Amino acid sequence: MPEFAVWYSPLKSAHIGLVIVSGGLFALRGALVLAGQSWAMARPWRMLSYGIDTLLLAAGVTLWVSLSLNPVASPWLGAKLLLLVLYVVLGSLALKRARAPAARRASYAGALMVYMFMASVALSHHPLGFMQPWWTHGD
Ligand code: HEM
Known part of the structure; x- marks a missing residue:
């Protein structure tokens, strides 16, 4: 198996997994904020979202660069x-x-x-x- 194929597929799977977790977390926090639960905007939740979104975008950009798109x-x-x-x-x-x-x-x-x-x-x-x-x- 070429070296590229060894890590490309797990990275793409990680990207897709992070897409699901990031979208799910936004949907949950948004619903809580709309229901008046302001704790969903507390620092630990914001930090968790930033961390997941950073990994998601980093994985996306790495896929993009590796495919030279x-x-x-x-x-x-x-x-x-x-x-x-x-x-x-x-x-x-x-x-x-x-x-x-x-x-x-x-x-x-x-x-x-x-x-x-x-x-x-x-x-x-x-x-x-x-x-x-x-x-x-x-x-
Ligand atoms: C900086 C942001 C992003 C970049 C540069 C990026 C780039 C990419 C690239 C290059 C691929 C690989 C496509 C392939 O292998 O043919 C990919 C796959 C994918 N991305 Fe992103 N992505 C980003 C953000 C997102 C977001 C926010 C979502 C969801 C809403 C998303 C959903 C997906 C999905 C579902 C796939 C798998 C597609 C397939 O099975 O072929 N991506 N992304």
């Missing part, structure tokens, strides 16, 4: 990076920056939808993600 030539990766920025903004609005409860709820729902869409973009290797068959009629 160009986000313009691989539009699924470019779309994923743009969606990541949108997810971070919506997540920050949901957990702390939005003042009105309705804005927090909308940001929370939007962040979760963007996150799931990002996963579908990654799995399909297409910028339209799960919508690709509808928009391209399966071409």
Whole structure:
């Protein structure tokens, strides 16, 4: 087995595992904050989230560099990076920056939808993600 294949597959599995843990933790903390449980924003929980997100992004960037991908030539990766920025903004609005409860709820729902869409973009290797068959009629 080539050396690349020995570590690429475990790293990709770690990336996917961290995607699930990070998304699950955001969903849980967001739901608790919306339910008025402000302890979900306490320092240990914030530190846990930062740690997991840092590992997730580091694994993603390592996969990216190892495949020598160009986000313009691989539009699924470019779309994923743009969606990541949108997810971070919506997540920050949901957990702390939005003042009105309705804005927090909308940001929370939007962040979760963007996150799931990002996963579908990654799995399909297409910028339209799960919508690709509808928009391209399966071409
Ligand atoms: C800096 C951020 C990120 C970068 C640079 C990145 C990059 C990558 C790369 C290069 C791959 C390997 C694709 C392959 O082997 O064909 C990958 C896989 C994957 N990524 Fe990310 N990723 C990032 C963040 C995320 C996030 C936030 C999510 C989820 C919402 C995500 C979901 C996935 C999934 C599900 C796969 C597996 C796709 C497959 O099975 O082929 N990634 N990522």
